[in-house]
Amino acid sequence: MNHSTNIPEYKVTQFNRAFKQIIQNNFDYVRIKGEISEIKEATKGQIYLTIKDEESILSGVVWEQKKRSLQLSPEIGMEVILIGKITTWSKFRTTYQIDIDKIEIAGEGALLKLIEDRKKKLKTKGLFNIENKKSIPFLPDKIGVITSPTGSVIYDIINRISDRFSVPIDLWPVSVQGTDAAMSIIEAIKGFNNMNFKEKPSVIIIARGGGSTEDLMAFNDEKLAISVYNSNIPIISAIGHETDTTIIDFVSDLRASTPTAAAEKAVPLKSELAQMTYNADQRLNFIINNQIKSYKFNFENLIKLLKAPNLIINNFNQKLEFIFHNLERTIQKENEQIQQNFINTTQLLKIPKNLIYLRKNMIINLNKNLNVLLNEKIAFKNEKFYKLIRILNANSITTNLKKGYSILTKKNKLIKSAKLLQKSDVLKAQLSDNNIEVEIKKIN
Incomplete structure (x- = not known):
């Protein structure tokens, strides 16, 4: 009996449509948790990614029109929850995947671990070192601001700078949240640093209002951190509220707790500058007046000392005559002393006949003593020599043979x-x- 007649038969397209209907009916809109293991970006802009758990994997896609609405940029190793629909595809090969509408971090703990690992990596590379930070100019010629053009942040910065010390501000509008945020901020930093940019700002403020850790993820981007580090223009970071700290806060040249605080750090207070200028002016006037008084006092003393020229000349003549007479007396005394010393020395110098006679007798006696000692030494050596000859002859082979x-x-x-x-x-x-x-005949 043939049982195959009871098994339903499908064409390929018919079966794929039926399978798609089953998938869509049972898995309309789902949340799937896993770790991102692979990411590929297509030329048309869509993102293909793969998530995994301990036993299996699942493919997913973020289409170009949905990519702009993502709150964070996916990265390999990130623990996420994918939200979307399960769809099938069977044109060139049969597969199923999740069409992703939204990506969430799988708990704030996973997100904080990702940020912490990235901090350690960048710190090891030296991006947080204090000696690499650039100084913020005291009074910048122009300030570049990188932030959203629609939020309250830019108005807070503009108003605060206007209140303190008004300087020109260039706004480079960017997205401060979502997948494109980090790249748009990187382009803004490069734009301000570009050699072709006329009247570059003296300092850059990167600012954003407060938000959750997930909302601020763009400012924890590794590429953005490197771009901040490589900027030739000093950068002040002002991300979120005072308790919010992102990676670019560690890399930037100066961190401000809020955008308003960044504006305060960027320019001095005009009234304080005016007071400082007034104080400096007062000190300068005081120094100048004291100097003028000192010169005036010295000048008046010199006028008092100035007398008629003939009195001054006579006074100097008297001093010269006095000096000349003293010099003449001193020279005369020196000559007299030298003559007396010469006479005394001449009297002491006599021909040393007695000394020569004494030395001559001493030499003669020494010569006699030397001859006696030499003769005694020679006689002693001769006697010793002859003794050695006799000992040598007595012990020679020839003598013993005789x-x-x-x-x-x-x-x-x-x-x-x-x-x-x-x-x-x-x-x-x-x-x-x-x-x-x-010949030996016998040995006893």
């Missing part, structure tokens, strides 16, 4: 012991007058 001794050798080797000999050995005996050969 006494009746002989020297025995075997094959030109000296015999010192009978143990070296055997019966019938032929030895050579050296006597005082000749050499003889002997």
